Amino acid sequence: MKVKVSRKAHFNAAHRLYRPDWEDAKNSAVFGKCNNPNFHGHNYDLVVSVKGEIDKETGFVIDMKVLKDLIKDKIEDALDHKNLNLEVPEFKDLNPTAENIAVVIWNKLRPHIGASNELEVVLYETPRNFVTYTGG
Amino acid sequence: MKVKVSRKAHFNAAHRLYRPDWEDAKNSAVFGKCNNPNFHGHNYDLVVSVKGEIDKETGFVIDMKVLKDLIKDKIEDALDHKNLNLEVPEFKDLNPTAENIAVVIWNKLRPHIGASNELEVVLYETPRNFVTYTGG
Amino acid sequence: MKVKVSRKAHFNAAHRLYRPDWEDAKNSAVFGKCNNPNFHGHNYDLVVSVKGEIDKETGFVIDMKVLKDLIKDKIEDALDHKNLNLEVPEFKDLNPTAENIAVVIWNKLRPHIGASNELEVVLYETPRNFVTYTGG
Amino acid sequence: MKVKVSRKAHFNAAHRLYRPDWEDAKNSAVFGKCNNPNFHGHNYDLVVSVKGEIDKETGFVIDMKVLKDLIKDKIEDALDHKNLNLEVPEFKDLNPTAENIAVVIWNKLRPHIGASNELEVVLYETPRNFVTYTGG
Amino acid sequence: MKVKVSRKAHFNAAHRLYRPDWEDAKNSAVFGKCNNPNFHGHNYDLVVSVKGEIDKETGFVIDMKVLKDLIKDKIEDALDHKNLNLEVPEFKDLNPTAENIAVVIWNKLRPHIGASNELEVVLYETPRNFVTYTGG
Amino acid sequence: MKVKVSRKAHFNAAHRLYRPDWEDAKNSAVFGKCNNPNFHGHNYDLVVSVKGEIDKETGFVIDMKVLKDLIKDKIEDALDHKNLNLEVPEFKDLNPTAENIAVVIWNKLRPHIGASNELEVVLYETPRNFVTYTGG
Numbered sequence: 001m002k003v004k005v006s007r008k009a010h011f012n013a014a015h016r017l018y019r020p021d022w023e024d025a026k027n028s029a030v031f032g033k034c035n036n037p038n039f040h041g042h043n044y045d046l047v048v049s050v051k052g053e054i055d056k057e058t059g060f061v062i063d064m065k066v067l068k069d070l071i072k073d074k075i076e077d078a079l080d081h082k083n084l085n086l087e088v089p090e091f092k093d094l095n096p097t098a099e100n101i102a103v104v105i106w107n108k109l110r111p112h113i114g115a116s117n118e119l120e121v122v123l124y125e126t127p128r129n130f131v132t133y134t135g136g
Numbered sequence: 137m138k139v140k141v142s143r144k145a146h147f148n149a150a151h152r153l154y155r156p157d158w159e160d161a162k163n164s165a166v167f168g169k170c171n172n173p174n175f176h177g178h179n180y181d182l183v184v185s186v187k188g189e190i191d192k193e194t195g196f197v198i199d200m201k202v203l204k205d206l207i208k209d210k211i212e213d214a215l216d217h218k219n220l221n222l223e224v225p226e227f228k229d230l231n232p233t234a235e236n237i238a239v240v241i242w243n244k245l246r247p248h249i250g251a252s253n254e255l256e257v258v259l260y261e262t263p264r265n266f267v268t269y270t271g272g
Numbered sequence: 273m274k275v276k277v278s279r280k281a282h283f284n285a286a287h288r289l290y291r292p293d294w295e296d297a298k299n300s301a302v303f304g305k306c307n308n309p310n311f312h313g314h315n316y317d318l319v320v321s322v323k324g325e326i327d328k329e330t331g332f333v334i335d336m337k338v339l340k341d342l343i344k345d346k347i348e349d350a351l352d353h354k355n356l357n358l359e360v361p362e363f364k365d366l367n368p369t370a371e372n373i374a375v376v377i378w379n380k381l382r383p384h385i386g387a388s389n390e391l392e393v394v395l396y397e398t399p400r401n402f403v404t405y406t407g408g
Numbered sequence: 409m410k411v412k413v414s415r416k417a418h419f420n421a422a423h424r425l426y427r428p429d430w431e432d433a434k435n436s437a438v439f440g441k442c443n444n445p446n447f448h449g450h451n452y453d454l455v456v457s458v459k460g461e462i463d464k465e466t467g468f469v470i471d472m473k474v475l476k477d478l479i480k481d482k483i484e485d486a487l488d489h490k491n492l493n494l495e496v497p498e499f500k501d502l503n504p505t506a507e508n509i510a511v512v513i514w515n516k517l518r519p520h521i522g523a524s525n526e527l528e529v530v531l532y533e534t535p536r537n538f539v540t541y542t543g544g
Numbered sequence: 545m546k547v548k549v550s551r552k553a554h555f556n557a558a559h560r561l562y563r564p565d566w567e568d569a570k571n572s573a574v575f576g577k578c579n580n581p582n583f584h585g586h587n588y589d590l591v592v593s594v595k596g597e598i599d600k601e602t603g604f605v606i607d608m609k610v611l612k613d614l615i616k617d618k619i620e621d622a623l624d625h626k627n628l629n630l631e632v633p634e635f636k637d638l639n640p641t642a643e644n645i646a647v648v649i650w651n652k653l654r655p656h657i658g659a660s661n662e663l664e665v666v667l668y669e670t671p672r673n674f675v676t677y678t679g680g
Numbered sequence: 681m682k683v684k685v686s687r688k689a690h691f692n693a694a695h696r697l698y699r700p701d702w703e704d705a706k707n708s709a710v711f712g713k714c715n716n717p718n719f720h721g722h723n724y725d726l727v728v729s730v731k732g733e734i735d736k737e738t739g740f741v742i743d744m745k746v747l748k749d750l751i752k753d754k755i756e757d758a759l760d761h762k763n764l765n766l767e768v769p770e771f772k773d774l775n776p777t778a779e780n781i782a783v784v785i786w787n788k789l790r791p792h793i794g795a796s797n798e799l800e801v802v803l804y805e806t807p808r809n810f811v812t813y814t815g816g
Contacts, residue, residue, distance in 0.1 A: 003507045004540040012806065014694040014721040017195070030194060032201060038763035041694040041721005043806050049540075058438060059425070059505035064537050065440060083718035097195035099139045126692065126723050129200050132140040132185075148398065150286040150313040153467070166466060168473060174355035177286040177313005179398050219310035233467035235411045262284065262315050265472050268412040268457075275643045276676040289739070302738060304745060321676075330574060331561070331641035336673050337576065369739035371683045401744050404684040404729075420670065422558040422585040446627035449558040449585005451670050491582035534556065534587050547779045548812040593812075602710060603697070603777035608809050609712065 004051040004120070005061045009071045011080035014041040015096040039083060044101070045124035046075065048109065052117035062117070074108050098125040102133040110135065140187040140256070141197045145207045147216035150177040151232040175219060180237070181260035182211065184245065188253035198253070210244050234261040238269040246271065276323040276392070277333045281343045283352035286313040287368040311355060316373075317396035318347065320381065324389035334389070346380050370397040374405040382407065412459040412528070413469045417479045419488035422449040423504040447491060452509070453532035454483065456517065460525035470525070482516050506533040510541040518543065548595040548664070549605045553615045555624035558585040559640045583627060588645070589668035590619065592653060596661035606661070618652050642669040646677040654679065684731040684800070685741045689751045691760035694721040695776040719763060724781070725804035726755065728789065732797035742797070754788050778805040782813040790815065 016039050017031040027035045034040070048071055052061045082088055084096040090104045102123040113119050124130040152175050153167040163171045170176070184207055188197045218224055220232040226240045238259040249255050260266040288311050289303040299307045306312070320343055324333045354360055356368040362376045374395040385391050396402040424447050425439040435443045442448070456479055460469045490496055492504040498512045510531040521527050532538040560583050561575040571579045578584070592615055596605045626632055628640040634648045646667040657663050668674040696719050697711040707715045714720070728751055732741045762768055764776040770784045782803040793799050804810040 001511055001541075002544055003510060005507065006538045006540070008536040010806075012720050012722055014719040019193075033761035036761055036763065036767075038766045039694040039719050039721065040692050040761040040763065041719065042692055043723045051540075054507045054511070057427075059503035059508045061507055061539075064506075064533075081713035081716055081720040083716065083720065086718045087716075095195035097190075098200075099141065099190045099197055100195045102139060103137055103190070125200075126690075128144040130142045131197075132142070132187075133137075136138060146398075148312050148314055150311040155465075169353035172353055172355065172359075174358045175286040175311050175313065176284050176353040176355065177311065178284055179313075179315045217305035217308050217312040219308065219312065222310045223308075231467035233462075234472075235413065235462045235469055236467045238411060239409055239462070261472075262282075264416040266414045267469075268414070268459075269409070272410060273647055273677075274680060275646060277643065278674045278676070280672040291737075323676075326641075326643045326647070329563075331639035331644045333643055333675075336642075336669075367739035370744075371685065371734045371741055372739045374683060375681055375734070397744075400688040402686045403741075404686070404731075405681075408682060418670075420584050420586055422583040441625035444625055444627070444631075446630045447558040447583050447585065448556050448625040448627065449583065450556055451585075451587045489577035489580055489584040491580070491584065494582045495580075534554075545783055545813075546816055547782060549779065550810045550812070552808040598777075598779045598783070601699075603775035603780045605779055605811075608778075608805075 001054050002051055003054055003061050004049050004118075005064065005067065006047050006049040007064055007067045007071060009046045009048065009068070009076060010044060011046070011076050012041065012043050013079055013082050013084050014039040015084040015091075016040070017095055017097060019095060039085070042125050044079075045127075045130075046071070046105065047122040047124075048075075048105075049120040049122075050113055050117050051120070052114060062114075070109065070112055074112065075105055078108070098123055098129060098131045099133075102131045106133050106135055137190050138187055139190055139197050140185050140254075141200065141203065142183050142185040143200055143203045143207060145182045145184065145204070145212060146180060147182070147212050148177065148179050149215055149218050149220050150175040151220040151227075152176070153231055153233060155231060175221070178261050180215075181263075181266075182207070182241065183258040184241075185256040185258075186249055186253050187256070188250060198250075206245065206248055210248065211241055214244070234259055234265060234267045235269075238267045242269050242271055273326050274323055275326055275333050276321050276390075277336065277339065278319050278321040279336055279339045279343060281318045281320065281340070281348060282316060283318070283348050284313065284315050285351055285354050285356050286311040287356040287363075288312070289367055289369060291367060311357070314397050316351075317399075317402075318343070318377065319394040320347075320377075321392040321394075322385055322389050323392070324386065334386075342381065342384055346384065347377055350380070370395055370401060370403045371405075374403045378405050378407055409462050410459055411462055411469050412457050412526075413472065413475065414455050414457040415472055415475045415479060417454045417456065417476070417484060418452060419454070419484050420449065420451050421487055421490050421492050422447040423492040423499075424448070425503055425505060427503060447493070450533050452487075453535075453538075454479070454513065455530040456483075456513075457528040457530075458521055458525050459528070460522065470522075478517065478520055482520065483513055486516070506531055506537060506539045507541075510539045514541050514543055545598050546595055547598055547605050548593050548662075549608065549611065550591050550593040551608055551611045551615060553590045553592065553612070553620060554588060555590070555620050556585065556587050557623055557626050557628050558583040559628040559635075560584070561639055561641060563639060583629070586669050588623075589671075589674075590615070590649065591666040592619075592649075593664040593666075594657055594661050595664070596658060606658075614653065614656055618656065619649055622652070642667055642673060642675045643677075646675045650677050650679055681734050682731055683734055683741050684729050684798075685744065685747065686727050686729040687744055687747045687751060689726045689728065689748070689756060690724060691726070691756050692721065692723050693759055693762050693764050694719040695764040695771075696720070697775055697777060699775060719765070722805050724759075725807075725810075726751070726785065727802040727804075728755075728785075729800040729802075730793055730797050731800070732794060742794075750789065750792055754792065755785055758788070778803055778809060778811045779813075782811045786813050786815055
């Protein structure tokens with residue numbers, strides 16, 4: 001009996017969308033308002049899900065408290081109240097679009113999730129814009 | 137690396153559930169309050185998702201702005217503040233249940249989404265009633 | 273010790289904004305899309321609040337169950353799945369704007385609330401548009 | 409054309425997490441605050457989804473009213489305002505974790521859903537903790 | 545310039561509504577399902593608001609972090625994962641209705657809020673039932 | 681009959697909390713993570729309310745469309761996707777706390793609201809932190 005366990009978290013961060021190898025005009029044409037060189041920001045909401053067998057002893061797939069602490073240690077502490085472009089190493093050469101942030105979060109969590117379990121990351125950039133990554 | 141990108145939109149519309157080829161008694165028995173001949177209405181919430189490869193140049197699967205404008209042009213302008221039964225051609229001979237509205241929306245969007253991308257439509261008739269269609 | 277007790281409810285209805293004594297052009301200019309003669313609709317959310325002294329015996333200002341049933345009897349049964357313009361007598365000569373609907377709801381509930389208690393009605397026409405009426 | 413139809417419901421209940429065959433110290437170490445012998449409680453939100461072919465006659469996969477009543481009869485009446493450990497037979501020897509509650513709910517509903525339809529249960533223990541079970 | 549600063553928090557707890565000085569039949573008649581002797585529970589959401597002058601130095605009425613920590617220390621630590629009837633001294637002889645819980649929370653916070661500031665407590669027993677207390 | 685009409689809007693922005701006339705150590709001690717010199721950001725939600733008499737002709741206190749456009753012109757266009765500290769003149773010498781942002785928004789809107797109407801601004805910095813300003 002496989003169950004998917006989901007935990008919601010959040011962090012606030014600043015970012016801008018741009019490519020340093022493009023000229024300003026092209027960055028502006030492609031990324032619009034999101035290319036503001038002075039940055040803008042979001043309250044990112046994050047849902048991390050782990051799917052696996054229910055442990056017969058505990059009735060847990062993964063202890064929600066353990067999952068909560070893992071997200072706190074690996075994601076919230078790394079991204080909350082940060083400037084993604086300037087302060088988060090993964091985005092040094094990677095445009096911090098919602099898609100890329102979701103992949104970065106998935107990659108940071110994957111080593112800490114049991115190998116037989118599946119991992120899914122849903123990242124809300126705003127309540128109306130969100131992305132889902134399952135590693136494939 | 138495939139990511140699913142989702143955009144939330146909404147429209148308000150009137151409708152009634154009924155079949156013109158059924159007698160009133162049968163329409164009333166099957167569709168209950170939703171068969172009111174004077175119509176009732178909903179604030180429909182819509183989540184449109186496109187799944188595909190991240191473009192390495194931009195970091196986007198699809199530009200959210202492009203997706204937002206596509207939903208505006210093809211769906212919101214066609215359905216918002218409309219009477220679905222009387223004013224939307226697709227429902228001339230099709231009962232506007234949540235299921236059928238979702239299929240209609242999917243069919244209207246599909247030609248405008250890249251062929252290698254998957255499309256999903258979630259339609260909320262109320263916060264407690266919603267349907268999901270992925271084209272299959 | 274006065275406490276305000278609030279109960280959330282909802283109903284779905286169709287309406288149009290217009291004045292029968294105005295010409296079409298004026299109705300259209302003033303009410304825009306909301307003037308569609310074929311009607312459109314909303315999921316109305318409603319919050320009814322009663323403020324008064326806590327009853328020392330029960331610990332209640334008003335039993336939430338009683339308040340819930342009162343809203344059901346007087347408001348939901350009268351408005352749910354209805355066409356406000358055609359089927360609700362209060363709007364026979366009254367434009368069913370959010371403001372007017374809130375006043376009508378308040379007037380329908382007021383006789384059933386204890387005279388020493390205050391009554392407040394908040395009506396959400398959409399999650400982004402709402403009105404508050406306290407009787408004054 | 410297969411569509412997934414979803415209906416949201418809720419119930420309030422008390423529970424504690426523990427195993428009667430473990431000593432207090434172990435129960436406390438594994439289940440933490442959730443092991444409080446005097447119980448604690450939740451407003452559980454529940455989303456039940458049925459996926460199947462749209463009936464060409466009605467435009468429904470399943471009548472939402474039928475689904476709503478089924479959830480009321482089989483789940484809400486059995487769990488609402490109950491102490492899961494003491495009053496719900498399924499948890500006599502089963503720890504009422506969110507995972508196990510979701511499986512119990514799925515098993516209670518499955519016989520009442522058409523054999524060709526798929527069933528999914530999402531159970532929110534809190535707005536931040538939720539689980540999904542699809543029977544596999 | 546007075547501004548009201550609000551902070552949302554939550555706690556999960558079990559309770560039952562009853563009066564020990566009433567007979568079972570009367571408790572059952574007045575409090576219905578909420579009188580279950582085995583308890584039931586809720587995810588309580590809490591909004592605490594402090595209204596006062598903006599400090600010209602900091603731009604704060606009250607530092608949100610200070611308010612968050614105050615709610616944690618005085619309310620969440622006292623009520624979260626507790627049985628209100630059995631484990632919270634304030635309810636030893638007081639029925640834990642939403643109204644009474646809000647008054648208890650207000651009384652616990654009031655001594656820690658600056659004397660020139662106003663305090664408001666909104667307590668959600670469920671997303672549909674909530675109460676507001678401002679001390680008067 | 682006075683009714684309060686409310687309209688929800690939103691904008692995304694970057695900011696930092698600090699005073700240029702304070703040393704780094706003091707800024708850091710008072711403003712904590714919010715003092716990050718590289719900025720962080722938020723999805724700000726905004727509820728603007730106008731209270732006044734219902735116009736007997738239209739049934740409106742204020743046309744929601746007019747209010748929506750006013751918020752768009754005066755607030756969203758000025759603040760959305762901006763760095764509040766660097767790009768919004770009102771914060772050149774004013775710390776962009778939620779309190780101060782709410783006052784700035786109120787002051788920008790007040791001249792455009794009828795003199796006999798009351799104006800209220802609620803600003804959500806996050807779903808858990810928000811402030812209310814009514815001009816007094």
